[in-house]
């Protein structure tokens with residue numbers, strides 16, 4: 001299965017990383033780095049009061065192949081920021097998503113939004129790496145991590161100042177996550193990562209089981225304003241959207257169409273940037 005292949009690749013990458021990463025040096029470097037930008041905080045106070053947006057920089061995917069040929073990660077991130085995204089998700093996996101850690105580092109220097117490193121984290125070394133390349137948060141996927149590892153990796157990420165988005169796809173995974181934490185960011189992935197089937201009903205079904213103090217982010221297969229309204233009415237506080245935006249030539253236009261306009265007070269303050277996003 002595809003997810004198993006991805007995890008197998010990650011095991012090899014972690015092995016290589018362990019051979020090259022000097023932990024003591026990494027810790028010294030991290031101690032001298034500026035603090036992370038509050039990823040969860042930004043989602044708790046979204047620019048559009050009804051719905052937070054994590055906009056994804058995604059060139060390709062296992063389910064769709066190449067999504068965006070004309071791919072300039074920094075320009076895309078700038079357009080997302082100008083269009084009022086609250087946070088960005090940056091695919092750093094090379095083999096399956098044509099992503100790169102370098103994209104994340106370059107984006108970090110170009111925008112002021114908090115950044116999620118979107119990858120398949122199975123080991124602490126990847127979390128050191130995430131912090132070193134400039135991430136503010138990491139994704140932890142319940143489908144590939146047993147409860148003990150989820151707890152350990154979450155604690156480890158937090159010790160480095162990183163927020164975590166913990167992703168689930170079914171009630172069993174959610175139960176495992178809730179044994180670890182009942183707060184923070186819980187991502188409900190509408191895509192089954194084994195079969196690639198998508199349904200927004202997954203958000204609706206799991207939302208009832210997500211505690212109030214956690215923030216539910218509905219991920220994947222959100223295509224338009226109706227989909228956003230549907231997941232919002234069914235308990236989502238935020239959405240994570242990649243492909244829908246990546247397929248559109250003008251990012252700012254797509255974000256406004258799907259998420260609605262920014263409140264006037266932000267539009268007047270960001271006049272020039274908004275124009276830039278609409279280009």
Ligand SMILES: O=C(O)c1ccccc1NCC(=O)[C@H](O)[C@H](O)COP(=O)(O)O
Pocket residue numbers: 056058061062063064189191193196219220221222240241242243244
């Ligand atoms: O997108 C895939 O094909 C995929 C396959 C296997 C594992 C993960 C996968 N995607 C990761 C994601 O969760 C999405 O990039 C993210 O939720 C955005 O989804 P979309 O808006 O549908 O691009």
